[in-house]
Amino acid sequence: MKKTILTLAALTALSCAAMLGADAKAGQAGYDKSCKGCHGATGVPSPAMAKAMGVPEINSAAILAKSDADLVKVIKEGKGKMKPVTTLTGSAEDVIAYVKTFKK
Numbered sequence: 001m002k003k004t005i006l007t008l009a010a011l012t013a014l015s016c017a018a019m020l021g022a023d024a025k026a027g028q029a030g031y032d033k034s035c036k037g038c039h040g041a042t043g044v045p046s047p048a049m050a051k052a053m054g055v056p057e058i059n060s061a062a063i064l065a066k067s068d069a070d071l072v073k074v075i076k077e078g079k080g081k082m083k084p085v086t087t088l089t090g091s092a093e094d095v096i097a098y099v100k101t102f103k104k
């Protein structure tokens with residue numbers, strides 16, 4: 001019984017992700033490859049990065065509250081000292097779905 005409930009929960013979670021159209025799990029690979037170096041594994045930059053480039057904590061409520069479209073734009077067009085990210089192999093939408101899981 002417990003197993004059935006777990007399976008159902010997993011299926012529900014999967015179909016929710018599918019409905020939203022972006023796949024946070026798929027986005028992790030892209031994030032780890034193209035963003036982690038500056039933004040850290042969970043959206044908190046290393047003190048050195050924060051100091052050198054002014055990298056913000058992207059797990060902050062203010063940034064996570066922005067729309068997916070706005071955040072995808074940051075990846076594609078850059079913002080301030082962040083240049084457009086051209087090394088991304090997966091979809092920027094998936095990477096942002098992953099970033100949105102960084103709630104504190």
Ligand code: HEC
Pocket residue numbers: 030031034035036037038039053054055056058063066071074075079080081082083085088095096099
């Ligand atoms: C070379 C370092 C670097 C890399 C690589 C990088 N960023 Fe950034 N990022 C920054 C800096 C610096 C800022 C602050 C920009 C500003 O506001 O001046 C920033 C800002 C942001 C913001 C906040 C935007 C806002 O509206 O305030 C988000 C979200 C973000 N980055 C996501 C990403 C994602 C996702 C990737 C990978 C696809 C990525 N960044 C790769 C340096 C980087």
